[in-house]
Amino acid sequence: MPAAVRFGVNYTPSVGWFHHWLDFDLDAVRADLDSIAALGLDHVRVFPLWPYFQPNRALIRERAVADLVRLADAAAERGLDVNVDGLQGHLSSFDFLPAWTRTWHRRNLFTDPDVLDGQAAYLRTLAAALADRPNFIGMTLGNEVNQFAAGPHPDPDRATGAQIDAWLERMLAACEEGAPGRLHLHAEYDATWYQDDQPFTPAQAARLGAVTAVHSWVFNGTAQRHGRISVPTEHHAAYLVELSKAWADDPHRPVWLQEVGAPAPLIPAEHAAAFTEATVTNALDCPDLWGITWWCSHDVSRQLADFPELEYGLGLLTSERVPKDTARVLADAAARKPGPAAARTTALVVPADPFARSRCAPGGPVFDAYFRLAADGVRPTTVLDIRADDQDHLAARGITEVVTPDQVLPNPQGGTRS
Structure with missing residues (x-):
């Protein structure tokens, strides 16, 4: 764990969005990085677009890889470390997959042997290109790649949990081969924690890779149900951090809040700073937090079409690189350099069965019980039902009280947890 929680931002180039890789302009990148560094942040997460870097399974473009290294070096000059997402994958409602995996060449992203060979070679190449850079944090396999593995994606690449296990292990190994000893991880959107038929599972998220990554977006039903000013909305990121700990084997496994943002209109612009402050404050109250990486650095230019509003x-x-009130909130939090939070001593029981994950989703009994506890001033964490009586496990995490959702929520006979 770092001595203090790390603060960073997901880098969205102000000129050309992620299409900037097609016409890479180092001066524009430097100006963007200057505006990020001025906020006092310490790292950026960057996104090569997979089809631009590997347009053919046997062709990884040297110029594109060199541009990525130039970006990393420019970040180092400004005191910024760099995490690189490899398989993009999916960004801001758009899919970016190379032609050699689609239509006439349709092959499963998670099970086809040729695709796996190509992916591993690509991840290994990116990691190796940055392995000697001191500011290189490590690789994230891709951005929310689990959205390709099940509905609601319109054309999913179906796989079993065992096949995803094998895919994750092989891709993480490729990153380690390219850059030994770095912080290599994988990152999914919250279907991993909430969707019963999602083959990317909580156990994989909490046990494979160097840290657990969570992505918190309150447009998942949380803000719709509870409004912009509510305990569930303002604590949702903290909930995902603490929910992830139930599945971790390491009682102090670091958790990276790798994406979180203030989505309009559910979080209107005039309330975005207050939401940001509440979200960051509540996340910082989670022990073993590696860092917070806000989504995102720069607005998408209105010159670009077809993005969701x-x-x-x-x-x-x-x-135009002008800071908003949200930037000042994050900058202030980073300047305080917060250290580790105290242990959370009350644990809410969650089902270990991956086909019961919807109980943890917005509207589910685990979700509702957690936020009832939070509203009552409790600082809850979570524990698997199969570990709820494991005194060694509880002691290692500092847990002194275990409660079930039915002890917290009102029941038809009346009564609730006192």
């Missing part, structure tokens, strides 16, 4: 205004800075 909310995507245009998620930046901490405008597309």
